[in-house]
Amino acid sequence: MHRIHFELAPDPTTRLAVIDTDSGFVTVLSKRAEAAGWLLRTSGGAVPPDQLVAMKLNALLVDPAVLGDEAWRYLDRVCSLLPDLGVVVCTGRSTVAQRVRGLRLGVDDWITKPSHPEEAIARIEAVTRRHRRGRHESESSPVLAGELEIRPDRFQAFVSGESLDLTRREFELLHLLAGTQGQVLERETIYQRVWGYAMAHGDRSVDVFIRKLRQKLEKRSPEWEYIHTHFGVGYRFDPEPSGDAVPNTPPVPAQASPNGQSSQVVHKSFTAA
Amino acid sequence: MHRIHFELAPDPTTRLAVIDTDSGFVTVLSKRAEAAGWLLRTSGGAVPPDQLVAMKLNALLVDPAVLGDEAWRYLDRVCSLLPDLGVVVCTGRSTVAQRVRGLRLGVDDWITKPSHPEEAIARIEAVTRRHRRGRHESESSPVLAGELEIRPDRFQAFVSGESLDLTRREFELLHLLAGTQGQVLERETIYQRVWGYAMAHGDRSVDVFIRKLRQKLEKRSPEWEYIHTHFGVGYRFDPEPSGDAVPNTPPVPAQASPNGQSSQVVHKSFTAA
DNA sequence: CAGACTTGTGAAAAACCTGTAAACAACGGT
DNA sequence: ACCGTTGTTTACAGGTTTTTCACAAGTCTG
Numbered sequence: 001m002h003r004i005h006f007e008l009a010p011d012p013t014t015r016l017a018v019i020d021t022d023s024g025f026v027t028v029l030s031k032r033a034e035a036a037g038w039l040l041r042t043s044g045g046a047v048p049p050d051q052l053v054a055m056k057l058n059a060l061l062v063d064p065a066v067l068g069d070e071a072w073r074y075l076d077r078v079c080s081l082l083p084d085l086g087v088v089v090c091t092g093r094s095t096v097a098q099r100v101r102g103l104r105l106g107v108d109d110w111i112t113k114p115s116h117p118e119e120a121i122a123r124i125e126a127v128t129r130r131h132r133r134g135r136h137e138s139e140s141s142p143v144l145a146g147e148l149e150i151r152p153d154r155f156q157a158f159v160s161g162e163s164l165d166l167t168r169r170e171f172e173l174l175h176l177l178a179g180t181q182g183q184v185l186e187r188e189t190i191y192q193r194v195w196g197y198a199m200a201h202g203d204r205s206v207d208v209f210i211r212k213l214r215q216k217l218e219k220r221s222p223e224w225e226y227i228h229t230h231f232g233v234g235y236r237f238d239p240e241p242s243g244d245a246v247p248n249t250p251p252v253p254a255q256a257s258p259n260g261q262s263s264q265v266v267h268k269s270f271t272a273a
Numbered sequence: 274m275h276r277i278h279f280e281l282a283p284d285p286t287t288r289l290a291v292i293d294t295d296s297g298f299v300t301v302l303s304k305r306a307e308a309a310g311w312l313l314r315t316s317g318g319a320v321p322p323d324q325l326v327a328m329k330l331n332a333l334l335v336d337p338a339v340l341g342d343e344a345w346r347y348l349d350r351v352c353s354l355l356p357d358l359g360v361v362v363c364t365g366r367s368t369v370a371q372r373v374r375g376l377r378l379g380v381d382d383w384i385t386k387p388s389h390p391e392e393a394i395a396r397i398e399a400v401t402r403r404h405r406r407g408r409h410e411s412e413s414s415p416v417l418a419g420e421l422e423i424r425p426d427r428f429q430a431f432v433s434g435e436s437l438d439l440t441r442r443e444f445e446l447l448h449l450l451a452g453t454q455g456q457v458l459e460r461e462t463i464y465q466r467v468w469g470y471a472m473a474h475g476d477r478s479v480d481v482f483i484r485k486l487r488q489k490l491e492k493r494s495p496e497w498e499y500i501h502t503h504f505g506v507g508y509r510f511d512p513e514p515s516g517d518a519v520p521n522t523p524p525v526p527a528q529a530s531p532n533g534q535s536s537q538v539v540h541k542s543f544t545a546a
Numbered sequence: 547c548a549g550a551c552t553t554g555t556g557a558a559a560a561a562c563c564t565g566t567a568a569a570c571a572a573c574g575g576t
Numbered sequence: 577a578c579c580g581t582t583g584t585t586t587a588c589a590g591g592t593t594t595t596t597c598a599c600a601a602g603t604c605t606g
Contacts, residue, residue, distance in 0.1 A: 232441035
């Protein structure tokens with residue numbers, strides 16, 4: 001009655017990197033990964049974390065033995081820089097203490113060589129599985145918000161047919177925000193989701209892009225307010241007609257989203273009911 | 274200037290269920306779990322999935338050996354019914370095929386007995402960590418208390434739709450308190466959980482914030498008392514309609530919550546002048 | 547009841563955040 | 577190599593929030 005059925009979702013192919021020198025193991029693994037349609041990169045030594053970022057990986061399989069002394073530091077850096085990356089350690093003998101240390105650091109699974117490639121694959125899958133969940137809902141369907149039309153297929157947003165001329169980052173930020181309408185998103189979260197890796201302390205990129213977005217939104221849709229600032233927290237996307245009477249246009253009655261006004265909304269301008 | 278800062282999320286304590294008959298293992302595990310401040314339930318046999326749901330678990334540790342023939346079916350049902358639950362299998366001998374089958378089914382980790390409890394804990398941690406990340410970070414389900422509606426997704430609390438205008442810390446303090454309704458929390462505990470690090474001797478921040486909270490609560494919900502002082506101990510959150518006749522509203526009789534008061538409740542009565 | 551502590555309060559000081567603009571670096575195409 | 581575009585970093589001004597303090601008020605102990 002019960003039948004295993006594989007995900008046939010075409011979109012999210014798993015992107016895996018393997019750092020190991022055990023060529024036999026790597027070869028077999030490659031075959032299996034290829035068969036599964038994964039994208040795979042292998043390396044015989046440590047790969048700089050920023051390169052890992054650029055690869056947009058889903059998972060990393062690593063034998064710390066090839067990293068030498070730097071192993072722990074490396075694992076730590078990778079895990080904290082890429083919290084969404086599934087990290088699986090696969091190595092020879094190891095003590096309980098080492099495994100616990102690794103897992104605490106952020107490693108997701110720790111397997112022992114010799115290991116059956118099939119099991120390694122299955123564990124990588126298990127580690128990767130969570131992430132995809134609930135992600136691919138709004139990939140390419142247009143989103144409407146206020147006067148905006150957000151079209152993922154074009155990487156662009158429009159107001160009555162006119163493009164906002166968003167750059168890629170701007171678009172992705174807007175898309176993310178619009179997809180979580182009503183929720184306050186913290187900067188870390190935003191950065192993590194748009195940039196793909198952990199935000200460095202003191203980074204202001206998010207703020208800067210928010211400003212750019214607001215400018216472009218304002219230019220094409222001056223009567224609406226889209227992005228609200230929550231002091232000490234982050235931003236919330238919630239289109240609402242602003243009280244800024246724009247000369248010719250009668251204020252849109254519009255159902256405001258059911259906002260129980262939230263905290264310290266900085267850009268608040270309220271219609272005189 | 275890199276500063277370690279711990280998650281200040283109102284610590285969602287891990288809720289773990291263990292299904293196993295190996296009393297030695299379970300006992301040791303319990304101790305560890307308790308030390309870590311987890312909530313733990315153990316059972317010697319299969320627990321119906323709907324009960325698992327009711328327990329609001331974060332993780333499940335199970336030895337399929339105690340499930341008999343039903344094991345696979347059970348695992349399958351649990352994994353597909355509770356995709357957000359971290360499932361760790363811990364059992365004696367097993368074949369690669371079995372492990373692969375389990376992992377494909379949705380099991381997140383599969384460890385082999387005899388297993389060091391510390392490692393089991395670490396793996397459970399790893400699995401829940403991943404799950405929490407994949408999910409929308411914060412417990413975003415609203416909490417109701419008295420007239421209050423606390424909405425983590427907005428970092429804000431409302432009374433009949435009106436925001437209390439809490440700042441971030443105020444909100445987090447309130448959220449913490451509301452999450453431990455009825456319990457008296459010591460200042461150190463509060464500080465630790467909200468601020469994320471140990472309180473310096475003589476620090477009055479908690480008191481100050483409690484005052485701010487009380488003010489804002491009072492402003493929007495004058496007929497209720499939410500925060501009670503326990504002299505020499507700390508504070509307790511427990512919404513109760515106050516006897517203070519608010520002009521128009523007849524005093525609510527209301528059962529006080531069943532508190533085994535341990536210390537003196539300072540009843541705040543405000544002088545009309 | 548006095549003395550020793552604890553907690554409530556209000557206000558000032560210090561720390562922190564955000565908007566903004568402009569410099570700087572990285573990239574892609576010619 | 578040059579140039580325009582995009583993305584990142586830095587600096588600063590103006591607000592907000594958090595912390596700190598001194599003192600008043602309240603609670604417990606003996």
